[in-house]
Every structure is written in C-alpha cells, then in structure tokens.
Amino acid sequence: MTRRPVNVVITGAAGQIGYALAPMVCAGAATGREKAIALRLLDVPFAEKALRGVMMELEDAAFELVESVSAHVDPEEAFVDADVCIMVGGFPRKAGMERKDVMGKNVAIYREQARALATKAKPGVKIVVVANPANTNANILRKFAPEIPAANVTCMTRLDHNRALAKLGGKSGRATRDVKNVIIWGNHSSTQYPDVNHATIEGKTAREVIGDDAYLDGEFVDAVRRRGAEIIEARQLSSALSAASSVCDHVYDWLNGTKEGEWTSMGVVSDGSYGVPEGLVYSFPVTCTGGKWQIVQGLTIDERSRKLMDESATELTEEFELAEACLAESA
Structure with a gap:
C-alpha cells in the first residue's frame, strides 16, 4: 500500500x-x-x-x-x-x-x-x-x-452504461461480465442513447446473440432510460447503491485504466468527435490509460444512431443556454 x-x-x-x-x-x-x-x-x-x-x-x-x-x-x-x-x-x-x-x-x-x-x-x-x-x-x-x-x-454516465450491460446480460442469459462495449451517448437524461451496435456478448455481436433487433432498438433503449424512474417508484427514493458503485467504477477506470479491448462511457468535454458540438459535456465511449481518457474513434454511426445522438446534443445545448441565462440573471 x-x-x-x-x-x-x-x-x-x-x-x-x-x-x-x-x-x-x-x-x-x-x-x-x-x-x-x-x-x-x-x-x-x-x-x-x-x-x-x-x-x-x-x-x-x-x-x-x-x-x-x-x-x-x-x-x-x-x-x-x-x-x-x-x-x-x-x-x-x-x-x-x-x-x-x-x-x-x-x-x-x-x-x-x-x-x-x-x-x-x-x-x-x-x-x-x-x-x-x-x-x-x-x-x-x-x-x-x-x-x-x-x-x-x-x-457520470457509468450508471447508465452498467444498466445497459445488465439488461443485455439478462436478455441473453449470460453473466454481465460477458457483455462488453455498450455505449451511452449524450446526456444523463431521458434523451440518452444506449447503443448496442458495437457491443459484444461472449465475443459475438450483441445483435447476433440476442437475435431481436426490434427489442434492441425499442424496449431495450426505453428500459435503460426508464430504470432510474422505476427505482424511484419501487423505493420511493432515487438510486443510491447503484449510483455509488458506478461512480467508483468511473473513478477506478479513469485512474487505473480500462481493460485491453474494452471501453466505458463517460461524460467528457466534446472535441467535436462524432459531430457533437465542441465544448458540450457529452457522454462518449472512452478508453483510459495513465490517468487520462481518450474518446474511441472510428466507430460507424448509422442513420438511426445519428438522429438519437443529435437529439441528446440538442437537449444539452438548450440546458446549457438555460444555465447561462440563469447566470446572467444572478450577475
């Protein structure tokens, strides 16, 4: 030690x-x-x-x-x-x-x-x-x-990332540890986009293993987005244990590095990657080494994904404009 x-x-x-x-x-x-x-x-x-x-x-x-x-x-x-x-x-x-x-x-x-x-x-x-x-x-x-x-x-968008891993593990009947490389794009809100297009389960594509594109493009996305609200309804309190565990995962990977061949999701300042407006704090797939994060580059983005990613970016832009208006009023 x-x-x-x-x-x-x-x-x-x-x-x-x-x-x-x-x-x-x-x-x-x-x-x-x-x-x-x-x-x-x-x-x-x-x-x-x-x-x-x-x-x-x-x-x-x-x-x-x-x-x-x-x-x-x-x-x-x-x-x-x-x-x-x-x-x-x-x-x-x-x-x-x-x-x-x-x-x-x-x-x-x-x-x-x-x-x-x-x-x-x-x-x-x-x-x-x-x-x-x-x-x-x-x-x-x-x-x-x-x-x-x-x-x-x-x-932190690691909680959403972990929720997505768990949902895919449950749907496929595999352990969560066998699910890799989901992505949470965008805002930690109901506009976030849980993306499975690059995810794998036991080394095979998630879409191949689950074999149900309608589920992955619909119910899965909604389930990850709704999970926090479902927990509030069940506990009458917001997520605490899972939020705490996920923030530890976020910090640990940042400090100690992600595993070879794997990435995680973090809300980081955009450099314009994937067409996200520069300067937004937006969730991307990242790898971490030496105490630094890097946005994963070169991933193929289909038309559906592009639309969902842009919707979350628009919401974030509007949120930040509202925040700046509040700042101006309090000046």
Whole structure:
C-alpha cells in the first residue's frame, strides 16, 4: 500500500448516495486497494450533524486503507490539495418547481464550488459530477474553474452504461461480465442513447446473440432510460447503491485504466468527435490509460444512431443556454 494518501472529497456526503458511496471509497473501490486514502466529507451547514454521524461510522469501521476521515461544511477547507472530487451535492427538483428554478440553484452551487476547487485543489484534480443535471453542472463547473484542465472535469454516465450491460446480460442469459462495449451517448437524461451496435456478448455481436433487433432498438433503449424512474417508484427514493458503485467504477477506470479491448462511457468535454458540438459535456465511449481518457474513434454511426445522438446534443445545448441565462440573471 502506498503511504501518501489519495485525497478524496465527496460532496453531498450526508445524503443517501454519499452514505452508500463513502464506505466503498474507503474500501478502495474508487482508487484501488493498494492506495491509502484521506477522505473528506463535505455538505451544507444544515446537514452538519448528520455528516458527523457518517464520519463516526466510517471511523468505527476501521478501514485498512483509510488514514483519515474529516467532515466539512466549507468547500475551501474540504478541497485543499484534493486529488479526486466526487460531486454528489446538488439541489434536487421538488414538486411544483420549474426546470429553470432548479437550474438556477445548481448554477449557484457549482459556481461557488468551482471557484473553491480552482484555488484550493491540486492542479491535476480529477472531478466527476454526479448531481443532476450532471452534464450541465459539469459544464458550469468547467466554465468557472478555467484553471483546471477541461479534460479533468467529467460527469457520470457509468450508471447508465452498467444498466445497459445488465439488461443485455439478462436478455441473453449470460453473466454481465460477458457483455462488453455498450455505449451511452449524450446526456444523463431521458434523451440518452444506449447503443448496442458495437457491443459484444461472449465475443459475438450483441445483435447476433440476442437475435431481436426490434427489442434492441425499442424496449431495450426505453428500459435503460426508464430504470432510474422505476427505482424511484419501487423505493420511493432515487438510486443510491447503484449510483455509488458506478461512480467508483468511473473513478477506478479513469485512474487505473480500462481493460485491453474494452471501453466505458463517460461524460467528457466534446472535441467535436462524432459531430457533437465542441465544448458540450457529452457522454462518449472512452478508453483510459495513465490517468487520462481518450474518446474511441472510428466507430460507424448509422442513420438511426445519428438522429438519437443529435437529439441528446440538442437537449444539452438548450440546458446549457438555460444555465447561462440563469447566470446572467444572478450577475
């Protein structure tokens, strides 16, 4: 085990995702089981008491990798020398709220935290935004922290990616580990496009193994898009355990690399690849090596896929325009 700890910050750490995520991070699921961890938990002052309770539980669990756990309500304090920041905190949409109202509150949160990250975190800090609207929150953070390399600000679509793997495994009767190279294109929203055209199951194309194009082009896409809503209906709460596990997968692959011949899905800043407008934080297939991600190039995009990818890009463009309008109003 390396003795210099990786400084990991979880925002919104007193919430249900934070409660599921923190012990996974302490066990090494995000950074690797050979690296020491210094964990900082950040939340709003209102949640300070609950946050201290989470910290006490983590201390009592005596995780072998953990060198320290601390609780904070000041972002500038929590982000000092941060190596990895997992941005779970955000303002959720409540009954009766307009989309613009939610966007305005999240713009304010991510503008403040961007400034704290830019001044306090390490120059190479790696950031993954989980709080919705994740892609646009990440783009706001990037806008207000230009000192941080754009490639170091990402958002999580790994949960959607993992859902797609599980659906294909279940439909084919194979283990999820035998399913490779699905793609989530676009926004972490109902316009995302779960693409199976390049996926394989036990080395054969997913379309060949499943043998049901109508399912793959219809019910499968809808099922991945709807999964979060189905969980809310069942639990009366949003996904927590699966979100926590997936964000650990996202960070682990980013830091330690994807397997040879495999890719994952990450929301990253577009460089114009596949016709996606430059500057959008958009989910692409990526491989990771040496702590860096690269968009997988050269994939064939059929007409149907092009339409679905463009629809998600249009939604993201409109979301970011709304966020900028909120910024202008609050200036």
